[in-house]
Amino acid sequence: MRNLLAIYGRTLTAIICLMVLFWVLAMILVPQIAMLHNSLWWTEKSGDAAAVTLRIDALYNDIGVLELDLAAAGDDEKAKITAEIESKRSEIAELESKEVSARRVYGFANYTRMSALHFGIFVKTMFFSALVTVLALIVCYPIAFAAAQVFTGEKAALLMLGLVVPYAINELLRIYAWLMILDYQGVINSALAWMGLVDFSKGTAIPFLQSPGAVFAAMIYAYILFMVFPIYNTLETLDRNQLDAARDLGAATARIHWRVAIPHAKPGIAVGCIMTFMLSAGSYSVPQIMTRGQGGDWFSQLIYRQFFDANNWNIGAAYAFTLLVACLVFIFLVMRMFGVGIREIAR
Amino acid sequence: MRFRDFTAVHKTDLMVNAGEFFSILGPSGCGKTTILKMVAGFLEPTEGTVLIGGTPMTGVGPAQRPTALIFQNLALFPLMTVWENVAFGLEARGMRVAERRRRAGELLDLVALGGHEMKRPGELSGGQKQRVAIARALAVEPSVLLLDEPLSALDLKLRHHMRAELRAIQQRVGITFIYITHDQGEALTMSDRIAVMSQGRIEQIATPEELYGRPSSAFVATFVGANNVLHGRVTSAVNGHLSVDSPLGPLRARKTDGVAAGQETLIFVRPERIRLDPPPTVENRISGKVVRRELEGAYLQLEIATETGQRLLAQVTNADESVARKIGESLSVGFNAVDAQALPPGPLAVER
């Protein structure tokens, strides 16, 4: 703090502190606390309360109909209809005064009440996200290693460019592209049909989209960069001479990677795994598009539906918070597993 | 050895004897590391073969060659402990942990690093890292140890200490050392023989004494130690002596192969062989003025300008008061014919 003052003077220090404060509040604390708060209460509705709500909706409907009638009716009927509307209005007012008094109840029920089905989806999402992470790691480590150590200069730059270019395309477009590739009558099946390996008319084409592999493929494709770049960055700083020294001492390729390159790349691998896992676990568009919203649910789809279809924000918040906690646990586990500290991750 | 169309090392015929401390000395970029990498197996020569112990090494990878390389920057594994570093070669050979540890301990004792087993390289001093690198290379029991300027990262004092240490280790283990350096002091103090390289070619292979006393080319004469260079033309060659006509007047020099009457020549005289106020027996005498003097304690360095403008460097022992000279003082200097080496003209080593 004193350093800051010495370097930037009073005004700038104040501004910097304010900005940090704003950042912490706006980006971290307020949204999470709001979410947490939402997840901790629900409106108590007795059987009556639900009936009342229904009754109010019905009355509003009736009024709408009556107003139409009113416009079309003759003078003699008008008075009668107006009276009817009035009586319904007063009934609504009475009912609504009761409804407002529906109670807000605080507790953990939003968390504990998760159904077995939803919990199953949660577990499945965690498992598949971990699987995506592992697959992405297996795919990305060789790429990152090649770009950082094997190829030099231009070739490495081209390889990285090839990886980055697809990311200039909108995420949704990229996923739709995979949809088209893997579709029943998509690129791969068409190619296979052209080669005579499958036949659409006999229905022997392969339904890629029905296997979890389709979601995996699209996810790995969608998040590969978040795995490649951290690993690439750490491997780049590995002194080539260390690899040569290991080889000179008689180590086989596998041992060189296991003992020299991978330990060096650990912080990068940890960061890549964390990012890929969080992105996959929270991914909405990939499972939604790849399964056309029909396949086994991803937990993030469930959250979306709680918010916007079931209109139950409290449960939605509880689910979202559960996901957040799961991700934090994952981060913690990865850090323990790789033995890297928060400092190294932050780099 | 060529990289695309750039020839890093020209055709070279080099024979290193078993058990020898052999140095390759040359300025930066002359191809020293390239030669070493060919011996170690990281580069295949574009033409020709490397033989180790009479066995051709073509197609044999670095892991299989009986060599171990100590890198210019040591390349210790920073995430492993010292003993794991030393034992890495043994680990790669599938030796058991207990056995590896024991062996690593022995090697660390050999390089006087016992007790540092559990540290990481980052916690060691420069000289200690150096010794870990040596131990790690010795662990695989190579028949040739290749060292690529391993002392260049150390400070002066440590460098002097490590020279003696390296030499001692070499004599203890008795294997061939091929030592690369651009520091002539290192090469001269440690080596049995030295090859001097320049621009991808070997200029001379000789013992340190021979290299210093009888350089075979203008480059070697100026690269190894300091030398005064005098231009001239040979007028006659008789009785092992050359008579040379130079801007400073007639000079006499020791006869060397490749220099005959009528040819241009360069005469090299070491600063420490230049004498002040030479007695009449000294064949060559020149008069000039002191333009610079530097007292280095035991020595006195004088730069002398002759009437032709030629600069001469003289180094005299600070033995008594008589050597004291003031700047601007006129004096007479001289050197014996046996101390003057005449060589064919050629490129000189540029001042580094």
Ligand SMILES: Nc1ncnc2c1ncn2[C@@H]1O[C@H](COP(=O)(O)OP(=O)(O)OP(=O)(O)O)[C@@H](O)[C@H]1O
């Ligand atoms: N892989 C390579 N591709 C192209 N040129 C190279 C390669 N390796 C070395 N060279 C060139 O070969 C020449 C000799 O390089 P080398 O590394 O052998 O020099 P050196 O004598 O070890 O120098 P230093 O004392 O600086 O280490 C240099 O001009 C260098 O630019």
Ligand SMILES: [Mg+2]
């Ligand atoms: Mg080099």
